[in-house]
Amino acid sequence: MSEILAVISMFPDQVCGGAPIFLAKNEEELEALAFLLEKIMDAMAHDLKNGTKIIVKH
């Protein structure tokens, strides 16, 4: 069963819930945070195409 390990977003009002949330100021920071978290967690980043990315353990 897949599990969301982290949520990274540029829009604080769009995200809330159980997984840790990381906020980014712009596209570059969003990409950098997603990259780091993917490598740290050995999980996969997915793009929800609305300024939010999630890190999922498959």
Place this chain on the structure above:
Amino acid sequence: MIVLLASHRYTLGIIIGTLFGILARLSMLHTDYRQYPTYPHGRIIHISLGVIAAALGSVAVPSLLEKNYTAITFLALAAQQFRDVRSMERETLTKIDQMELVPRGPTYIEGIAMVFEGRNYLVIFTAFITSLFTVLATWYWGMFIGIFALIISRQYKSGKQLSSIAKIINAELRMSGPDLYVDDIYIMNVGLKESQNKIRKHGLGLILQPINANAKVTLANLGQRQAILHDVSTILGAYRDSGEPSLIPLCKLDLDDGRLAVFIIPNDRDPEKARQVLMRVPVLESAVRMPSEAEVNKKRKIGW
């Protein structure tokens, strides 16, 4: 020498039977790109077991002719022994599989283990009939039948290949934003720009078109799909490392028409070579289903 031995019919039968049994095992022991059985110790294990199987098969004939029927229970012992070979192979491969970048999958492992057991029975069969004809007729008849048995064993050695159940076409791999497609089949969502670029640069896409309803079911089998990915990654290399799930090769099915999209990231990016490799992937025995053989489907043409 043979003239001398000819006076000892049973001894000659056992010797020729065992020799042909061993020859059968050697001809079926083939370490190819999979490097399995491993060289040299894996091979030594299987050659030794082959010698035992050959001896058992050839000794059974004199004991039967001497009306020593209890000796046949020996064959039951042999069957037990070779079932153990199967579970030994299964165990080893399952353990090794945990450390593979692209695993074989349980269905492929079961297929390999089954082959090892089956080939030992073919050795017993070869040794038995060679020995039988040597004892009942003469040594050259025994050898003639032995060669015939070797040919039959080789026939049963290998199964079908993917090219006999599917048409394999090179397809376009494209990224639409973070979404990865092979032709029109959705594969996955790749979140990182870096991974997207790597996939664009190194990825390859192929489409497998099943030729009939039976092939559709086989291609849909998860074990068969994993075997495809493992074989391609073994031969063309896998451009990935541990903890990189975004670079994992994947197979996805088009539910409407049963086509299978294969997405791979090989080290050697050669679309034609990848197609050739896919054509030669073995069709796993355990993945084969024959819905067309069912009574309900025989009455009318199946339309799926």
